[in-house]
Amino acid sequence: MKLDRSALKARARQQLGGNIFENNWVNALLFSLFVYAIETAAGVLAFIPMCVFLLGGPMEYASAKMYTAAARGKIRRFDLKELKSGFRDDFGGNFILYFLLTIILCLWCLIPIAGPFIAIYKGLGYGMVFYIKADHPDYNWKRCFKESEAMMAGQRGSLFILNLSFIGWIILASLIPFVGIFFLLPYMNLSNAHFYAALRAQFEAAGGPRQFDAMFAPAAPQGQPPMGAPRPMNGQPPMGAPRPAYGQPPMGAPRPAYGQPPMGAPRPVNAQPPVGAPHPVNAAPTAAPVQPQAQPAAPAQPAEPEAPATENNEQ
DSSP: OOOOHHHHHHHHHHHHTSSTTSHHHHHHHHHHHHHHHHHHHHHHTTTSTTHHHHHHHHHHHHHHHHHHHHHTTSOSSOOGGGGGHHHHTTHHHHHHHHHHHHHHHHHHHTSTTTHHHHHHHHHHHTTTHHHHHHHOTTOOHHHHHHHHHHHTTTTHHHHHHHHHTTHHHHHHHTTSTTHHHHHHHHHHHHHHHHHHHHHHHHHHHTTTTHHHHTTTOOOOOTTSOOTTSOOOOTTSOOTTSOOOOTTSOOTTSOOOOTTSOOTTSOOOOTTSOOTTSOOOSSOOOOOOOOOOOOOOOOOOOOOOOOOOOOHHHHO
């Protein structure tokens, strides 16, 4: 859905007081001047390696954070102490974000003729990265870029026309060197913050961030199932863990006693040695000798009577 840029600019003017000399407008001007001064100093000290990125990233983050909070009505005055939030809230992430954004756009500009137009198109797509980072300091640079492109799908023209609508103010402000443009900065920055706040509300209502939650979810510890996955059953190895070899007990199960077959292994056949017992060497198993059974004793025979002695026998 297209955003009404006139309504966004009207809300920005109302929050600043409706007059460039109102207290809120001057307060926002001082905040923008400090941000601009630090970024300019970083440019002057460009001979120091990475100085531009070391200061530019935190300053862009602090500016986006303050203007977004003002657009949502969370603050009424711009506190200069919040400039250090860019160094306090994920300084490394802000540095990388600013570094990559600058390098990508500069590389696109190197393409002859079409390069600057491609850089403008890409810059509009990445125009919300620091607002997203300010809303979610825990996001890494890759998610900020991805969500910015998703949010700006079909909205690049709206953002381009919103910034182009300040051309008259820019010409008028240029008549007073340096001073005029500084009074214009709070108006432009707060209008862009209102654009982000309205666009972010639409994006979240459509469930946009959920498609990136799974993509950038923190990795589960080794051996643990990913977030949302079913837990393994008792006695089963964790998801992703190597399965036990065949015949081995599952992880956490009691080990079999010595000499006993592993769980799941076939039981030994009768008269075979148990699994794990040494087999006889070069000798076939023999059957145990059969013991002969005792025979019943024969009945005793009666003794024959002796013949009586006779005389003939004596002779």
